[in-house]
Amino acid sequence: MARVRNIDSRELPSDLAAIYERFAEGYGPFRNQVAVLAHVPAALRHLMPMLMELREAKTLPKRHLELAIVVVSNLNACHYCVAHHKPFLAVEGISPEGIDRIMDWREHPELDETDRLVVQYAIAAWETPNRIPEALVQRLRGVFSEAQLVELTLRITLCGFFNRFNDALQIEEEAEADLVGSGAQPRG
Known part of the structure; x- marks a missing residue:
């Protein structure tokens, strides 16, 4: 409760x-x-x-958005957000097993180069935002527009807010989230 x-x-x-x-x-x-x-x-x-x-x-591709959200939620151990966003990421082509091991991103067979870049940036932006290597930002700029980079950063940091909010207030996972996670298509 x-x-x-x-x-x-x-x-x-x-x-x-x-x-x-x-x-x-x-x-x-x-x-x-x-x-x-x-x-x-x-x-x-x-x-x-x-x-x-x-x-x-739809400024940012849904796959990259959901990757970032699941990674940050894993970093923060926010069960609510991982459970809610795992089905959205599955719709984007990553298997449930692959999502469970998303933090092993360097060798992950289901992630392409851009996916790995998003995961690396999500980790850096959340854990050490004042020490993000310029080389990483330049690689991002080679793939994403400035608007996409701003939104990616916004969604990473906003996800961290929601992780802490949900955990601090112990928001319960909805039964519908379990249904979505069982294979039904998530809405939105």
Whole structure:
């Protein structure tokens, strides 16, 4: 059980309830997370629409986004986020077994050069952001546009925020996330 109660969307003003439901129904099985974030209307009003807008813009390839999220979530040992994003990464062509050993990225047979670059950057940006080698950034610039590099960095650091938020408040994994992980196609 979460450390604070889940707020039902029916308890919110209509504008916030609409954001809550749009996110909970369209983004993926994150209802418990949004139900806790609903305690802070500004977070609900700004974070959830931003995530939805980023997804709709498709600036960054989904495979690279999900790789970064799963790597950072593994670094932070956030079971909630790994469990929720593992199915999204599986849809992008990495086997469940491959996802389980994603931290062995250097020799990973399911990752291509760009995938490895994303994993390396996710680790560096999360663990030592003030010491990222310029050579790594230049390799990224050879593959990604500046907008993609900014979004990748945003999503890596935002993922770390959500990892800590979910763990600190002990947000429970939704039953729907288990269903998604069992082979059903994730939404969004």
